Amino acid sequence: MRTHITNAEQFWKTYFNSIVVFYILIGLTALNCSPAQADLIKLKNGGEIRGKLLRTTSSSVETRVIQTLSGGSIAVNSQHIEFITNRPLSIEKYESRSKEIEDTVEAHLKLADWCLKNHLNAQRLEQMANVIQLDPDHSKARAALGYTKRNGEWMTRDEVMRNNGYIKYKGRYVSSAELELLEKNQADLEAERKWIKKVKLWLIWISGNDLLQQQEGLQNFQAINDPHAVAALGRLLGKHKHMAIRSLLISTLDQIPGDKPLRPLSELVLTDPVKTIRQTALDVLTKRNATQAIAFFIEGLKNKSNVIVQRAGQGLEAIGDRTVVPDLISALTTRHTYRVRVPDTTSTYSYNTNGTFGGSGVVLPPNIEAGLLAGRYPNGVIVLPSQQPKVQMRTVSVKHLHQNEAVLLALQKITQQNFGYNERLWRLWWASTQNQTGVVPVLQ
Template sequence: MRNKITHPFQLSPINVSIGLILCTLIILADPSRTKVSADLIKLKNGGEIRGKIVPFTKMGSKETRIMKTLSGGSISIDAEHIEFITNRPLVIEEYETKSKNIEDTVEAHLKLAEWCSQNHLRAQRNQEMEQIIRLNPDHAKARASLGYTKRNGEWTTRDEVMRGNGYIKYKGRYVSSAELELLEKNEADLEKERAWIKKIKLWLAWTNGNDLLRQQAGLREIQSISDPYAVAGLARLMGKHKSIAIRSLLVSTLTQITGDKPLRPLAELVLTDPNQAIRTAALQALTKRDATKAIAYFIQALKNKSNVIVQRAGSGLEAIGDQSVIPDLISALITKHTYRVRVPDATSTYSYNTNGTFGNSGVVLPPDIEAGLLAGRYPNGVIVLPSQQPKIRMRTVSVKYSHQNEAILLALQKISKQNFGYNERLWRLWWASTQNQTGIVPILQ
């Protein structure tokens, strides 16, 4: 890259970088920094430059950006070397400087978290509290600040408890799926749906009977359904049916019903059906219609306690392809999941570390089991039977793994046409650049 320095002193690129850092620290010491913003240029070679950008300039045949540094000098950067441009408060730059230089101790992260609170940086404060929990999983203050409570000896959030009990968040409160249906419908709609449930139940009984003519009649009746008020009955009676043929029939029937009512059951099939062919067919049915109202179901699934569901939600959002989901996908790039594992109760020789990995002293998980947990193949946990000790006492432990979600990354890459890997910070910087309201036009090449 060709840097043009306009300054009373001739500086090398290394000196410029050092000067930028020093000047940043000096400016950030100003109490008014929370009201001041700075521009950030992300370079394609990985570097970052901070300061204030002057109006768009064209030098010769090349487009350039001129950054006035915090020291009063300026740098010219060819546009071809710029990944993107964004604008952020200086106080956030100060946080990033502090976070990179502090000791990795509970005391240091707690002190920085308190600084974040004083400067109204809630998200950054939560990041520091997460670091404290990484170092000390039982740190009561950090747990409480992130909404955890201790239940049966384990830390858990209220959201996790309620979701685990089958409740859904609706307008700020938790309701059951049945209650949600009632809240979203009036009595007239419910009456129409009840009438359809009776019919569908009868036709399903015909298809499962021994009378061939009635089997065919029941199948024809279900295949001919086109009334949106039949969707609730179809989903309730066929969505969890043990027969793959019946669930496949559900997908084809929902496909021919117009409107938004089929969106929820189709999304649920995409996320939870054990058969891949049915999940694929349901996703195809969604993408053949306006599925923007189904986005909410997939976004909710990005927070599911099962990593398998999270990955499927990513694939669903990729297929829908709406750019509004980018921030949610960024948040789900790396997710933590807890697994319940039954292991031999040999406490004197068995250990597992605070980061969720197992120690190498005494009994350890078999490599294929641990690999399966990492891959999210055991959402309900596993039981490790002891070899040659059939009567040994067993115990249950909770193991936490952080998953880099490939399906989420693929969705981000397809929707955004960008690739910052699993670096959540760079993704957020880029997204901020696309939402910039300062008049700076982001360069995305």
């Protein structure tokens, strides 16, 4: 029995020691598997040496020794070193590989996969950008960079949302109207409310019969230069029935600095019924940096009214920003729906045996009615009543495809090209210019 116990004790002792050794090995492995770091020596002549900086037994620091990624060692005099830094080894390996690979789709994709396995997302996107420079229609690379295909054209999410009238604000997409509200704090809102009271009062004065009040009200408008007044001015003067008041709005906005006047000026350009007002507003708008107004006109290109689409094209032509070319190409032709009143051609009229005319209540003349009953008119008869019956009308929806001349003129001016209304040719040309310039957006 004692021998049996001794053997059991020996077994458990051996087993316990094995477990201890096992966990020690796991711990060492975990330490070794921590993200490997590498050193980089930046030389004063602009060169770089990557690897692992070796410790020297000498107390002298005049020379630093680094073991390169290829395994060799290089000694560098300290006076030639700009600085030394430490980075993950995977980044050093990536930079070495990226300089050595062939400039082919396959090579860049292979390196991109290596980056994915090594958790180098930014570097992977860099390789995918290289892929689409070589193959602009490569679906995998486009998807990795955040592109989707819309109407045959690759677009980023920002471009898709911008085309739909949305702007990115603090990580989410909002409409331009919502953006304006989000950017206002309580102090701004309170200042705008105060201006509403003033503008209402001065508008009453200049619209009244008191000459002195008219002059005072006009002078007050001419002295406004506070951006907080823009909201009140646009709301109360922008849709005023008198053209002179809307003209006063333009001149007042012209003297207010900043971007706030761009919205009401853009609204006048797009919606005012008077051409003179629209042109004056556009002239004032384009005298300043109108970049922030582009979003308003891009929204106009998608308007249900073709009139607004044309005016949006004129606005973008005046601003002249090349980034709107894809939006203009999409708006070269637009389809609009109209509701019109037309004669109800589905109604049919016939002569009834009771002498009435197609249910309209018109009674046939006695001699005609007798002839019909006697069978003298086997092929029927046309009766023109003394008073024509009222034509039945109905409302129908009619779709019409418009070729937007103002949009084409904007494209011609901005690009100095002319492919007419051929959207396909415009897109092919635009894609070729992007490939030539090598501008490929890389999402971070």
